[in-house]
Amino acid sequence: MPSTSIKILPKIFTYQKADKLKSRKQTQYLFAKGQSMNAFPIKLIYTIESVEQLSAVLPSPFLNLADIKENGQLQAGVGAPSRTFRKAVLRNRVKRLLREAYRLEKPAFIASKPFQGFRVNLFFLYTDATILSSADIQDKIKQLLMRLSEKFNTISKA
RNA sequence: CUACAAACCCGAGCUAUCGUGGUAAGCAAUUACCAAGGAAAGUCCGGACAGCAUAGGGUAACCCACCGGUGAACAGCCGGCGUCCUCGCAAGGGGGCAGAGAAAGUGCCACAGAAAAUAACUACCUCGCAAGAGGAAAAGGUGAAAACGUGAGGUAAGAGCUCACGAAUAAGACAAGUAAUUGUUUUAUAGGGUAAACCUUGGGUGCUGUAAUGCCACGUAAAGGAACGCUUGAGAACGACUCGUUCAAGUUCCAGGGUAGGCAGCAAGACUUCAUCAGUAAUGGUGAGGCUAGAUAAAUGAUAGUUUAGAAACAGAAUCCGGCUUACGAGGCUUGUAGUACU
């Protein structure tokens, strides 16, 4: 029976509510403080912060600092500007493709580095008017995440 | 047969792998089920629902405008009346109509033309040698539009000035029809168009929108500055203004600080499928079935295969319904127009 073999496989290619960058305030903070890198037509905005930095900057009661210290936090969002994509159908299409690509590349990124004690926020923006194929977008996301992983290494050492 | 146009139907199915939102079960891992549209769009109308107000009058603003029906309601829909366009020899067919009032008043009508609404250039008649004065509104020409049409009488010349026939408008009576209206008849009238110019008449309309609203949690600054006022009344409510009524000791503005989490609203309804009955129809009644999205940086996707002539078009729910408008692929079916071929 194939169903038994499926049960054994661990679920890793996920993109659930906990993985999504949902808080309005957190998103505004990310756009204000975050750094960016480009892999045209996709732009990645990110923040990488340790628990100590967070507690100094953001004394919010909603931040579960203990949980971050133990497990780390990785949240990501995607966006397609309504100025370049006027139709809601096209915006949805772009966001779905970005989410799908991130979902498939995420396990490799997680395996590259332990997250304990760090909060990592990502936001992927699509900046062109023409929509690339699914394989191309996944390739771009892969490049971005590899570069981010190198950056993360230098930060965590320091 | 081909092309175009219009109306209607339909808006892909299945399999595999990896995933998304919700509901239910489970301690959990997980499992099962459900998961965008005909327009979800534009926001052009009409409602439901919620909060505030309910003490109103006048003015203003906005909307509607042949009649009847339908319906929760409507500028929608259905049927009829009138009118215009078009096809046709005709009978009749098809399509459009913001379809009250120009005889309450005001304004406007370029150019041309004598004159664009109290008519008079040429021509006509009378008087006069002439210049000109008076009469009259038939003929000419201009214009989008020129002061009822034809014939006869009448006259100096003419004129609805009079008469006959015809056409028009308004009012009354009678007949048909629920009514708009139509027919007959009587009386009166001769006033060009424009109300999608102001306007008049009749009818109607509280305001704000689910990010409404109610509750829970967390946090801050009950501090500072300015203006007005405390019964000689600042200000607030009654959508605007005003009158009036009620409340009233604080109110408004500036700069700054905090939060931006959760629950309800929120998914079974003017719902929908089939059958049947009433009705010309829109639509309604009855019976039997169905449950059919509910997110909050916001869910349906990616990859591969397959069926097929092809998988493509327009396009993504955000409180919910009824309409209207606009966008749209392939195929099917019906109608119309044009062309070609055959008889």
Next chain:
RNA sequence: GGUCCUGUGGCCGAGUGGCUAGGCAAAGCUCUGCAAAAGCUUCUACAGCGGUUCGAAUCCGCUCGGGACCU
């Protein structure tokens, strides 16, 4: 989600129902030894469709584009 404004040549911009001003730019000519400046000439427009009217950039309806505001 809701409300409102706006669209006139390549650009800016006037236009109260009657022939769409003006400026800048572009092209050509004159002037000059060559250019600049100046002068003359030309070119290119009422967002689209439909309606009202004798006549529409203007009035009305629908559509498309641009912008602003509220929460």
